[in-house]
Amino acid sequence: MGTKINKLRQQTPPNGILLTSWLEKSGFSRSEISQYMKSEWLQRISTGVYQFTGDTPSLYGILASYQKQADLKYHIGAASALELKGFSHYIAMGKPTAVVFSPIRPPLPKWLNDAELDMNLAEVSSKVIGDTGIEQMDYLGQTLTVSSPERAIMECILLSPSRYDLTDVYYLMEMLTSLRASLVQQLLEGSSSVKVKRMFLYMAEKARHRWFARLDLSRISLGSGTRSFAKGGVKVNAYDIVIPKELADKK
Incomplete structure (x- = not known):
């Protein structure tokens, strides 16, 4: 799991966001997304919208x-x-x-x-x-x-x-x-x-x-x-x- 989210981290600019629909198309399940939130990799900023913890989306x-x-x-x-x-x-x-x-x-x-x-x-x-x-x-x-x-x-x-x-x-x-x-x-x-x-x-x-x-x-x-x-x-x-x-x- 760590390798998967790390690869995504490297591909995601710190000023951007992640959409649930796109994460699922990229091979991430809802349960994985929930786990990344519990592990504080991701933060929800709106319904179906996430950012990497510590990022500052513009x-x-x-x-x-x-x-x-x-x-x-x-x-x-x-x-x-x-x-x-x-x-x-x-x-x-x-x-x-x-x-x-x-x-x-x-x-x-x-x-x-x-x-x-x-x-x-x-x-x-x-x-x-x-x-x-x-x-x-x-x-x-x-x-x-x-x-x-x-x-x-x-x-x-x-x-x-x-x-x-x-x-x-x-x-x-x-x-x-x-x-x-x-x-x-x-x-x-x-x-x-x-x-x-x-x-x-x-x-x-x-x-x-x-x-x-x-x-x-x-x-x-x-x-x-x-x-x-x-x-x-x-x-x-x-x-x-x-x-x-x-x-x-x-x-």
Whole structure:
């Protein structure tokens, strides 16, 4: 028994978890799992969820474990994905919040919202940008599903101004000097949000990114009618949007 659990220990990152269903598929019986708990190898942290005693599961480690062991569908998006990719212009005060996009069904496990973890969880369900631009990346020995920078900045705009300040989003946009124009084009053509597309193009042009010139704007539908991001803001006629004065004044 010791050899069996030791081998599992070596294969399990300390930031992850173990699911009963996956343990059983891996050859561990319910009685063995109970014995490992009595021997203090394992600790139950929720129904059907265990950790190795002494480990400290993280939110990202748990999400990676669910994806590997239960094929949970999700992706880390918006500013959280940009931070994982090395783009961040300020340090969040207090416990950080991870923005995670997931299907309506099945949702992320409910116990995650109540667990004492390293990050808070903000679960978002939206299909307005489609399924393009979602990637895999290594994170502390686990595989995470995350938005590409091209997609993540659009998700930031999608969640503005309710979750993100638009001027902060623009600061992030300024950093994105090497976006892939072909992927940006694909995302913009596939998005159903006129608001996101107009603001993205406005910010990209304002930031004077070289990749902006390689976009074919004639293939991107921008709809009709004014879209507003701020009450009493400044009108940008080129994209027919109303934006905060602070953003309009940003040089």
